[in-house]
Amino acid sequence: MIPNDKVSGQSKLYQIEWIEISYPIFLIIGRPFNHRETMKIPKKILIPIDGSSPSNKAFSTGITLTKSLQSEATVLYVIDSSVRLPPPFESVEVSTVVRLMEKETKSMVKSLLKEYMTRGKEAGVDISSKLANGNVAKEIIKISSQYDLIIMGSVGQGTLTSILMGSVAEKVARYADCSVMIVR
Numbered sequence: 001m002i003p004n005d006k007v008s009g010q011s012k013l014y015q016i017e018w019i020e021i022s023y024p025i026f027l028i029i030g031r032p033f034n035h036r037e038t039m040k041i042p043k044k045i046l047i048p049i050d051g052s053s054p055s056n057k058a059f060s061t062g063i064t065l066t067k068s069l070q071s072e073a074t075v076l077y078v079i080d081s082s083v084r085l086p087p088p089f090e091s092v093e094v095s096t097v098v099r100l101m102e103k104e105t106k107s108m109v110k111s112l113l114k115e116y117m118t119r120g121k122e123a124g125v126d127i128s129s130k131l132a133n134g135n136v137a138k139e140i141i142k143i144s145s146q147y148d149l150i151i152m153g154s155v156g157q158g159t160l161t162s163i164l165m166g167s168v169a170e171k172v173a174r175y176a177d178c179s180v181m182i183v184r
Helices: 053-069 094-122 136-146 159-165 168-175
Strands: 025-028 044-048 072-080 126-134 149-153 179-183
Touching (some): 044 053, 053 126, 053 149, 072 094, 072 136, 094 126, 149 168
């Protein structure tokens, strides 16, 4: 136990429990900490995934934390439907191609979500899954108010995409309505 500074004339003690995580993490608190508030233990954790290595590390970290805190986890996959073709190809009829790709992508994503759900349940975690369509960062931000913490990987999309559009993790950390933990 570590004694805290005097708050409102009373000395308070807080117990800190360390959780061993083998990945470097960067935690961004969603709002400034007010010393008069007690820190809320996250009970609902969102883990956006995309199947990449950083996403897998974030999932493992999220499962470890969820189990330690006896919280609920939700795994989210967002199918990025904001694909645009470059100028020479913009006149090509894309809707047919996109529909075929979407069908294939949805079956692959459902299989991926099922795998993550199995891993979570095997670890003894209360876990659910969600599938969304749209801009990845916007969809995560849109549902962030329903959660206490988002745990996500830092580099899931290709570097060219992140240079052109900005990092999804950076956008989520900046605009989410809850705290964000970025796992590297």
